[in-house]
Amino acid sequence: MRRGAEASWRRSPSFGAKLMRIDWLMLSFAAALAVIGTATLYSVADGSFQPWAERHALRFLLGVALVIAMAFVPPAVWLRLSYPFYGLALAALALVPILGNEALGARRWITLAGISFQPSEIMKLALIAALARYYHWLAPERVSRLRWMLPPLVMIALPVMLNFRQPDLGSAVLCAVIGVATMFLAGVAWHHFALGGLALLALLPFGWHHLHDYQRRRIEVFLDPELDPLGAGYHIAQSKIALGSGGVEGKGFMMGTQSRLDFLPEKHTDFAFTMFAEEWGFIGALVLMGFVVALIALTLLRSARAPATFTRLVTAGFSVSFATYTLVNIAMATGLVPVVGVPLPLVSYGGTAMLSLMATMGLAMSGLVHGSDIPERDEIGPLI
Amino acid sequence: MTPDEKARFQARMFTRRALIVGSVQLAGFAALAARLYQIQVKDESRYGQLADTNRISTQIVPPPRRGRIVDRTGVVLAGGEEAFRATFTPALARDPEAVLRLVARVVPLDEREIDRLIARARRQRPNEPMILASDLAFEDVASIGLLAPQLPGVSTELAERRIYPKGSGTGHIVGHVGHVEQVAIDDDPMLRMPWIRGGLSGLERYMNPSLAGKSGRVKLEVDAKGRIIGEIERIEAVSGSDVVSTIDWVLQEKVAAHLAGERCAAAVVLDVRGGDVVAMVSVPGFDPSAIVDGMSVQDWRRLAGAKDDPMLDRATAGQYPPGSTFKMVTALAALEAGVTDYRQRIVCHGSYALGGQVYRCWNRGGHGRLDLVGALRESCDVHFYELAHRVGIDRIAAMARRLGIGQAFECGLPAGRAGVVPDRDWKIGALGRSWYPGETLHAAIGQGYVLATPLQLAVMTARIATGRAVMPRLCLSAECAAGAPASLGLDGGALELVRRGMVAAVNDGGGTARRAQLEEGGVTVAGKTGTAQVSRASARRRDGALAWELTDHALFVAYAPAEAPRYAVAVIVEHGGSGGSVAAPLASAIMADALGRDPAARPPISLASAGSGGASR
Structure with a gap:
């Protein structure tokens, strides 16, 4: 009976069926955010599609094409590619200090075949895929065994450490959150998280010691902005002034004085939210967050309905990744967390982040489109 | 557990955990929404202001020019030159010292x-x-x-x-401008600019608000680097208005020429009807041009600490015992109180005894029997000792105040002093001691505690001449608007008696002020001498050649023509000797010039014709 049923499940859906099963609602929420992003970048450039808005919109369209293209590829392919891709991403990340282009005191970019990209952004996608691949293979009863927890912990720890050394505190935090959340969703017992939390607390002073001076300074200034109102605290203070002066209804599209007059730093990337919320006010900020919440809630819902572990974890991983990016970015702009350099997904300008996020969505979409058309646990090996 | 059950169990576990993860995320977004509510809704106004100070830079635009000060005929006393x-x-130089x-x-x-x-x-x-x-x-x-x-x-x-x-002839009236950091006039931010000058003395200071004009303001929108993006608001600067002084420059120069020979002296010429100060000279003077651009500290000390204090305007801020010029006050007080009248004669034997003390008359031989007119003519001290003894110090003081003594006249004369009009209350307040009857006798002849400025004596003379509360003014502005002054409420007969005494002092035989008569006939001068004792009588009689500092002040007050008064003059020559021989001829010469030029006969030029365009404040 199981075999017969399996046979019918395993039949790959037709092209038309696949197209029908693509989650167009999820894509439209993403599109809404991309429109917000394009409008904001248009405003940042003083009412010009150059240099950011046009490329941002084109990249999003490219991302949509990527999602659809990836959705048509059976998950079996992605399962097979997960570990090699993780390895490549890790290697690229490790090579950043050697090959990377330096920008603003940090090496985050490398150029391959004429294309510059940020390995740290690709790393998040690779980490989600690799962890999902691991738990898809791992027998559920082994999930909470210490021995079987070790490989995923190493898979998480390597990119976290590499990002930390770059230094890219934001990516390190994101990798850690994505990894830990994936382990939690995979079913690792509660007490492990409690113990892990305690261990982390114990290691905190050690971690502080390994921070760069400017990172320490940022955290110190964040805890006490009075320390340096014109220096490191400047970003936070200016962002809050811009937000606050926007008020409930905002100053109107293209009317944001603070951002427009260059008081605001990094307004096309890390502080795009501030730019948007100054012009569109509290109402605009709520609308933006509404689209984000709708997108992540929908994604989580889809992940819970998914029949396979890989699909569930990849889809939930996309949700967690998207939510964490957004939370950290807005918390940064509102002065709740230190300025760590995390973009606002689909809104901030940045090709690698946008495309790797869309690729994560594509990965999830592939699982959702293909339903049960995915190799069983016992059909795949531990590594290949 | 079958594989199916296992799968269902796993799916349920995942759903549960996804729900937890979703809740945590939702809580995060709720916290962010709350945070945004706090920043964008609750604290909006605060951040709005911060944003405005961030982007708006206010720059001060100084007025294009400071108003001129002209005399009543339009002669420029203070003006501008390119x-x-x-x-x-300093901020633009790496090494300011090397650059300097x-x-x-x-x-x-x-x-x-x-x-x-x-x-x-x-x-x-x-x-x-x-x-x-x-x-x-x-x-x-x-x-x-x-x-x-x-x-x-x-x-x-x-x-x-x-x-x-006009140089040093104008120093005391026009005053001078200088760095305002020396004296804060108001907290106009314009004054912080180093080349903005504010009036520090004289009319420059008194009329500073009109003269200075109003600074403009440009609100500029700037970006974080201070680059100008645009102009938000512009308030145009307003040039200062010209100020017309009541001074007649030609007369002023003549008066200054008459006083040129004196070491320290002052003279005031007042139009008795309107109170216009048509000439006012203080010797020595100073040239305000020297101070304008900031002199070195040494130069300033040299000027401020110079012998005879040239910076002191003796006409309004020099306080002198008025001597016998005060006798009109005593006479009017006694007449008003009814303790004497035109018939009463008082015998003078050269001295007056009170409480075991002897008070001398300037004429040791005595004046014999004199009525009030005769006593004013010959300036008999004993007569006024007796009147003062009868009327008491408080009524003398009240009369002095009604005639303008003891009052700092504000109009255009910022540094004016009030002088001293002593009475019982004043002595208790100022010295903490009670009044002695003998001090009333000193006060009666303008000695003792009494102090008056030349301007006050000129005002007093004008008030006696007209019976009206003449107020002096040095400039034409709304605050010192001209108009017929109110009556002083003095009895006409009493005033007439005192005026007759003043006419007699100048014109009758035995008068102390005969040298004040005008050489050209036809005009009768009324006047009164004053010889203010500086040192004790005993110290000065012994030595014929008296040190300058110990010589009496010579004073003279006069008005003319006696029948229809036009001008009042007060002259003081510090340590000049006797009023009759030193001050009276000067006053006579000044009066002749004043009557000859008669500046008050022509109204001062209007502000419009002075070319200012703007109205005085």
């Missing part, structure tokens, strides 16, 4: 001034320009231009500079 000035902004030393090779600056400028460059706010020189020759400007690359922060510009074309 001159090249060099300024230096280099500049000194081009701009005529001596070693001391350079040291002073270097010290100031260190002390002051680096963004504020400081003035190096304000009257540069064109060649110097050209040299600075040539050296510009080596002189960062130094710039030259054409600017208005205050000039006083």
